[in-house]
Amino acid sequence: MAINVKVLDRPVEQVSYVRATLKGMAQTFKHLVNREKRHQVTIQYPEQKWDLSPRWRGTHRMLTTETGKAKCVACGLCPTVCPANCIKLVPGEDEQGNRYPLVFEIDEFRCIFCGYCQEVCPEEAIHVGRHYENAEYSRDGMVYDLERLMAQTHPVSDLWDPADPKGE
């Protein structure tokens, strides 16, 4: 039995590729001659870098007090809220009887950069950073311990506008 193929009789303007090709070439030519800044998409990385949004959420940074200690009090809220279970925290007690993190590790591989840890932190200690250059030679290198989190210097994310925290 022969297969019935329905052949549609379309106008030649719709089926010819010549017209579409010319249209595309025209767009390319327009970009070639028009060097206005707003059309430039490619940047010369790493000499040039992106301007990150103030709400960019990158790898973490632990802020410190004036005396150079981590602000963290090991309250356990960030490991609780973390949807990826990437924060390991063991609380301890220092000589003055203050609560502090004995172990604080973030597995940046497992992190999904939701920023909940920064949002939940009552001490404004842990922050997600406005930072994206995180290449490492080993997987272990992506597990940041407390020392490394404190040593980070990149700017931190503003998850909300301090003047208008509820977004009203």
Next chain:
Amino acid sequence: MADVKQVTLTIEGRPVVVPEGTSILEAAKTAGILIPHYCYHPGLPVAGVCRMCLVEVEKFPKLAPACATAVGEGQVVHVHSPKALEARKGVLEFLLINHPLDCPICDQAGECELQDYTFQEGRADSRYLEPKRFNPVEDFGGDVLYVTNRCILCTRCVRFMDKVAQEPVLNVSERGDRATIGIHPEADLGGHAWSGNVIDLCPVGALVSKDFLNKARAWELDRTASVCPNCTQGCNSILETRDDTVVRMRPRANEAVNQYFLCDQGRLDYRWLERRDRAELPYVRAQTARGGTELAATDWDVALREAAALLNGRRARVLASPMLSNEALGLLARVVARTGGTGVFTVRTGDEAPLVGVPDLALRADRAANVIGAELLGFERREIGAVLDGLGADDVLVVADEELAGLAPTLPAGVRVLVVGTTVPTWAAGADVVLPITNMAEEEGTFTNLRGRVQRFLQAKAAHGLARPSWYVLGDLLAAMGDGEGYFTAADAFAALAAAQPSFAGLSYDALGLRGLPVADAERFAAEPALAGAA
């Protein structure tokens, strides 16, 4: 009770029938309505100082404290009416005036009633702008640390020490906003065996446990219903674990045994559940290349077969631990009966420390959970030095989780040794077979307390190594000896025990529930009236 008049009233639109004299707060509980409260505790006398349980009662001129108001016929109570909510909101705002916002570092966070009720009915912000009162942390001795700033002066701890412990060393010192809980200058809560209960009674983080301080957050813990194994009282407890590690033991309410309390000895002695020097694998004695013998790790089938062969044709002297469950002891009793041997046990003893305000509650002198169970199942109690007396040279010594702490007996030559235990004691290192079992936190079972009450404990954490539950191992051992087919669940093992032992007749896990039931002949364990009166 027919002679007590029943009162009918309406709470939040629900009809409630309770005996006359019940407080509105307790009546509401029976209808499933929780009226917020701080100073009220069912185990303590009513004080009515916190004003948190204010409710609106129709035809009353003003709001009534639910804890201190008895129910009346036909009363209509509104717990969540605007007037009651407004009053409680005010109470909470006053409580929070001087309460520090240190929830992130407070051990009580997550199980704090101030947090809970503020979240439910309190203000979202504070209107208090002045600096908060500050007082340093005080050490009350024992396991108790007093964080003065967090205290809301509910006086539960004061009333516990006054009326229940009957050693009135705490009071409310100073007046007005300077008031704090004070301790007698020469007193130390460590001096009282039950003082740790003030930590559980404290509704906020003012009295905290030094042992548990900064160790875990309340929401990280897994809670398992258990029974305190540290003396024959058998207080109901909750084993709290974090990452498969026991980190805290707390009392579980049971009116018939311990009410709401647990002694310090019980609450702090949980670390042995985490011992690392455990028997992890089944071992049998094997020839070494040099011609000697050593304990070599093997699999369960081989070890059970060897153990059964060892017991075949020899009399068993079972040295049982009174910390084993009824199920395990029942199975060991069957081993004794099959081989025509004897079963003995020994108990570590200490000083008895009663909780004066509660009848028949004490830290008992016998510091093991299942002394009565062992006696009921036919084991003979002996002094620690005499447990091996009469051990024949052809006998098999079955060491069932007993270490004979502080004693290193020399075994008569020729005695074969089978270890069924959580550890291999050094004096039993010459064992022929080792069958590793789980400890009480890792298995399910029952204990019989000194009043003959059989109480269940549940599994709180995973077994160590290849260890198996004691009832499972002993069931398999009996099966290998040709008796029965072993058991799949602890409930099966208990059912077999109930069928075989008249004392346990009629009991089952379903019937026991989590509060336990007395054995059939429990009357003979009843407290002597004179003693009960004194206690």
